[in-house]
Amino acid sequence: MEKEQKKEGITRRSALKRMGLFMAGAVALGMPSLASCSEDKKKRIILYFTATGNSLYVARQLADENTELFSIPQLVKEGKYEFEADEIGIVYPIYGQMPPNMVRGFLSKARLEAPYRFAVLTYGNGKMVATSLFDELTRKSGKPFHYVTSILMVDNFLPAFDMNEQIKIDKHIPESLARIQSDLKERKHWIEPSESPDFEPFRAFLAFRGLNMEEGYLLRSEKCFVVQEKSCIGCGACTQVCPRGNYELTSQGVKTEGDCDFCFACIQNCPQKAIVFAKDSGYPVLAHGERNPNARFRNEHVSLWSIKESNRQ
Numbered sequence: 001m002e003k004e005q006k007k008e009g010i011t012r013r014s015a016l017k018r019m020g021l022f023m024a025g026a027v028a029l030g031m032p033s034l035a036s037c038s039e040d041k042k043k044r045i046i047l048y049f050t051a052t053g054n055s056l057y058v059a060r061q062l063a064d065e066n067t068e069l070f071s072i073p074q075l076v077k078e079g080k081y082e083f084e085a086d087e088i089g090i091v092y093p094i095y096g097q098m099p100p101n102m103v104r105g106f107l108s109k110a111r112l113e114a115p116y117r118f119a120v121l122t123y124g125n126g127k128m129v130a131t132s133l134f135d136e137l138t139r140k141s142g143k144p145f146h147y148v149t150s151i152l153m154v155d156n157f158l159p160a161f162d163m164n165e166q167i168k169i170d171k172h173i174p175e176s177l178a179r180i181q182s183d184l185k186e187r188k189h190w191i192e193p194s195e196s197p198d199f200e201p202f203r204a205f206l207a208f209r210g211l212n213m214e215e216g217y218l219l220r221s222e223k224c225f226v227v228q229e230k231s232c233i234g235c236g237a238c239t240q241v242c243p244r245g246n247y248e249l250t251s252q253g254v255k256t257e258g259d260c261d262f263c264f265a266c267i268q269n270c271p272q273k274a275i276v277f278a279k280d281s282g283y284p285v286l287a288h289g290e291r292n293p294n295a296r297f298r299n300e301h302v303s304l305w306s307i308k309e310s311n312r313q
């Protein structure tokens, strides 16, 4: 565990702090507000959702010593929806342009009190309407954000991409991070325009994939994934990286069942590549299998330990 944390360049204590675990404890003890206690230092809170580490990496890069990071699956588990700070940000991966279902659920209940709210959407190949969609969603709920942007990362969408090929592509991540850091420093107000002038191609894409714009990806894990017993070593990683707690080690092997965000934390983080997509699942998105069953991805700066700490139920 320590070895993994050293690889990420952080100590266990600072990792816990940066992931918000210390502050989560403080909230549990009844602290009503997370607003800045010093006059000149701005208190920033970043809420994130991650399956393969890209969004956690981005969230960490946007954090300074005055920032607290909170994992959305942990907040949902603990029923914590109220936050107050000088700046509140959210970092999440786009799924079919949309926020993960769990992020939507969180946002619909959350009260994010801050003079400056920002969102950074990680994506891997095409962001079509993702920023406008988030802007529209948050405006409709009466909680608009002041700054919404996106950042190109490795695309972890296994049905369409070979992870071994994806990691070779220069996605200009340091340059994008520098741009976002500078925008946040000056508290820029900006909604990144869509690549697409209207939502029609997006609606056609949703129909093709059999998805509903109101909920995004919400599938069933027992229909999507199969654990190959011959490869499974019973390490339990899948039981800890799933933000919905859909995996269980049983005397008959590993079982999965439950509503699924289709985030790929399970299939991507299994060290044995023992989890594969189900054939004939009935979901159009899985009709063509995957590009390379022997290639899996986790962001090079983020450990398996961090994904477990972020998503464990």
Ligand SMILES: Cc1cc2nc3c(=O)[nH]c(=O)nc-3n(C[C@H](O)[C@H](O)[C@H](O)COP(=O)(O)O)c2cc1C
Residues within 6 Å of the ligand: 049, 050, 051, 052, 053, 054, 055, 056, 092, 093, 094, 095, 096, 097, 098, 122, 123, 124, 125, 126, 127, 153, 154, 155, 156, 157, 158, 217, 262, 263, 264, 299
């Ligand atoms: C179900 C699913 C759907 C996705 N849809 C898109 C998409 O529409 N456009 C895109 O560019 N990337 C898409 N991606 C790629 C992710 O948004 C991207 O790799 C993200 O950075 C992963 O973040 P994470 O490592 O924090 O989980 C999708 C990934 C998944 C798992």
Ligand code: SF4
Residues within 6 Å of the ligand: 227, 231, 232, 233, 234, 235, 236, 237, 238, 239, 254, 269, 270, 271, 272, 273, 274, 275
């Ligand atoms: S993570 Fe993979 S190897 Fe470990 S228990 Fe789950 S399926 Fe088996």
Ligand code: SF4
Residues within 6 Å of the ligand: 221, 241, 242, 243, 244, 245, 246, 256, 259, 260, 261, 262, 263, 264, 265, 266, 267
């Ligand atoms: S079952 Fe897998 S894809 Fe579904 S929510 Fe859990 S980790 Fe994500």
